[in-house]
Amino acid sequence: MxxxxxxxxxxxxxxxxxxxxxxxxxxxxxxxxxxxxxxxxxxxxxxxxxxxxxxxxxxxxxxxxxxxxxxxxxxxxxxxxxxxxxxxxxxxxxxxxxxxxxxxxxxxxxxxxxxxxxxxxxxxxxxxxNRNFFEYEYNDIVIGQFALTLFVYSIVPCFFIAFANLSTCIIITFILLLAAIFLCWIHFNHIRESKNKSIIISSGNEEVVLTINDYEYKFFKKDIKKLKLITDAGKLSLLTFYNYSQILLNNGSIINITNMIIEPTLMDEKIRFTEKENKVKLFPYIKPKTKIISDK
Incomplete structure (x- = not known):
């Protein structure tokens, strides 16, 4: 056979x-x-x-x-x-x-x-x-970088306490404490937009299958009004490992896909013939939230 x-x-x-x-x-x-x-x-x-x-x-x-x-x-x-x-x-x-x-x-x-x-x-x-089914699921790939950055934000104040004067120490500690809080805020914002979410998407197949909390939503690439690719600000940002794609559909649906699921560069390759917008964010907070509008 x-x-x-x-x-x-x-x-x-x-x-x-x-x-x-x-x-x-x-x-x-x-x-x-x-x-x-x-x-x-x-x-x-x-x-x-x-x-x-x-x-x-x-x-x-x-x-x-x-x-x-x-x-x-x-x-x-x-x-x-x-x-x-x-x-x-x-x-x-x-x-x-x-x-x-x-x-x-x-x-x-x-x-x-x-x-x-x-x-x-x-x-x-x-x-x-071997056939690949191109299903991308939540995977907190940035947890290591997140933990390391948080550790640095925590250890640096100890260095200043040991070797710097009191006023400098207070200022640096306050700044790094704010940075640590902001880092946690961004990290859990991206987790919220990634957990219990998966997407099946490939270059050759026009149909896209999105699953959120066991709810399956299907659409076609021709239904995409715009694809936004939001990336970090490079060396200007302390949060260079948080990137995401935002898919805007003709029916008003907004779908956020973070790099904890699939990298924006790969999404760019899979969705070719649609309007695209490349956006750089110094602070990559995801807004608005994912919103699915059913056509039924």
């Missing part, structure tokens, strides 16, 4: 179409249709937008990846579970069908003769067949 899944150029690593069982004639029909649907010319062929990768495997033991890398050329990579070698080569349109036929006929010894050994780490190819 041969399983096929496709990976288009706008897909992320680990993102595929649904798997399907396929035979040689059906695959050849699909393969040629995908190619014929493109208009290849000097001006229209673009590697970025037209590249498709075909992932085929037999019983999770034999794996082949076919990638269209030029107007009339393919890169083909073959590997098998019990052979540490990775076999790789380039083929023109005129010979690619012969390579496919060897794979579908399970004539693997003859197939290997058509390749060069690229490397000896077959797992690097096999792992590329």
């Amino acid at each position: 041969i399983i096929l899944k496709l990976q288009y150029s706008n897909f992320e690593e680990g993102e595929f179409t649904e798997e399907q069982i396929i035979d040689y004639s059906s695959f050849l029909e699909l393969f040629n249709k995908e190619d014929n649907d493109k208009i290849y010319s000097k001006h229209s062929w673009t590697l970025e937008h037209d590249r498709i990768k075909y992932f085929l495997n037999i019983e999770n033991t034999y794996f082949i990846i076919i990638e269209h890398i030029a107007r009339d050329g393919y890169k083909v990579t073959f590997s098998e579970l019990n052979d540490k070698n990775i076999y790789e080569n380039g083929f023109y349109n005129s010979s690619i069908e012969d390579i496919l036929k060897l794979f579908f006929n399970t004539n693997f010894e003859a197939l290997k003769k058509e390749f060069k050994i690229a490397t000896t780490n077959n797992l690097s190819i096999i792992n590329r067949f």
